[in-house]
Amino acid sequence: MARRKYVVGNWKMNGTTTALAEARAIFAAAGEHPGVDVALCPPFTLIGAMAGAVPGAAVGGQDCHSAASGAFTGSVAADMLVDAGASLVIVGHSERREGCGESDADVRAKAEAALAAGLSVILCVGEPRTVREAGGAIDYVLAQIAGSVPDDFAADRLAIAYEPIWAIGTGLVPTVADVAAMHGAIRGALAARFGDAAQAMRLLYGGSVNGDNAAELLGAGDVDGALVGGASLTAAKFVPIVAAAAALG
Ligand code: PEP
Numbered sequence: 001m002a003r004r005k006y007v008v009g010n011w012k013m014n015g016t017t018t019a020l021a022e023a024r025a026i027f028a029a030a031g032e033h034p035g036v037d038v039a040l041c042p043p044f045t046l047i048g049a050m051a052g053a054v055p056g057a058a059v060g061g062q063d064c065h066s067a068a069s070g071a072f073t074g075s076v077a078a079d080m081l082v083d084a085g086a087s088l089v090i091v092g093h094s095e096r097r098e099g100c101g102e103s104d105a106d107v108r109a110k111a112e113a114a115l116a117a118g119l120s121v122i123l124c125v126g127e128p129r130t131v132r133e134a135g136g137a138i139d140y141v142l143a144q145i146a147g148s149v150p151d152d153f154a155a156d157r158l159a160i161a162y163e164p165i166w167a168i169g170t171g172l173v174p175t176v177a178d179v180a181a182m183h184g185a186i187r188g189a190l191a192a193r194f195g196d197a198a199q200a201m202r203l204l205y206g207g208s209v210n211g212d213n214a215a216e217l218l219g220a221g222d223v224d225g226a227l228v229g230g231a232s233l234t235a236a237k238f239v240p241i242v243a244a245a246a247a248l249g
Helices: 017-029 044-051 079-086 103-116 129-133 137-148 176-200 214-218 235-248
Strands: 005-010 035-043 057-061 088-092 118-127 156-164 203-207 225-228
Touching: 005 017, 005 088, 005 137, 005 235, 017 035, 017 044, 017 176, 017 235, 035 088, 035 214, 044 057, 044 079, 079 103, 079 118, 079 129, 088 103, 103 137, 137 176, 176 203, 176 214, 214 225, 214 235, 225 235
Parallel strands: 005 035, 005 225, 035 057, 057 088, 088 118, 118 156, 156 203, 203 225
Antiparallel strands: none
């Protein structure tokens, strides 16, 4: 099954309204590559402004709460993201799993809430360095998949982002063979659970992707795109990644 390439920028805790010009430049340049789906996930505070500044652009959140409303100071519900103009959300990023103690069950509940609100989901998984070095990366990630991917969803509305924790923001990347092996294992696990629908789910690689390594990493088996942190903050760094995805078709 042909899956469209998907390149998503995670701005993390970066960006104020002065960064909207960069978002405009990114989406304008991405428009030159109509075969690639491009999205940006800015901080909550910028979602409405970015969606307004670039009509039709795919703008997303970086997290949501699993509850619809309530006494959760500082949190944002999935419906609120939709109301602000978001069409997608990242859940289970390692900076939240590790930094905020989110469990697989928490991530699954967030994904379910997001899907129920009409958002598409990018669900992150990935192993720490010690696990990779001990040879347990695939088992670790497949356990995350088993625990955090919901049971019931339209396959084209949930993408998995494999992001080895040791590769995020470090400049380190796995070998292409390791990426292909992990993505193949993830696809296999999804196929065992969801049957043919797994062929419609997109699997992104994330971790120190840049314009120089994008073609190689996105060309690995079963890689349908990238989740990009640091290199998504400027058009100059992000657009070459989109172009690499476009070249791979
Ligand atoms: C990320 O945090 O999702 C990420 C992939 O970051 P970076 O590209 O900076 O490694």
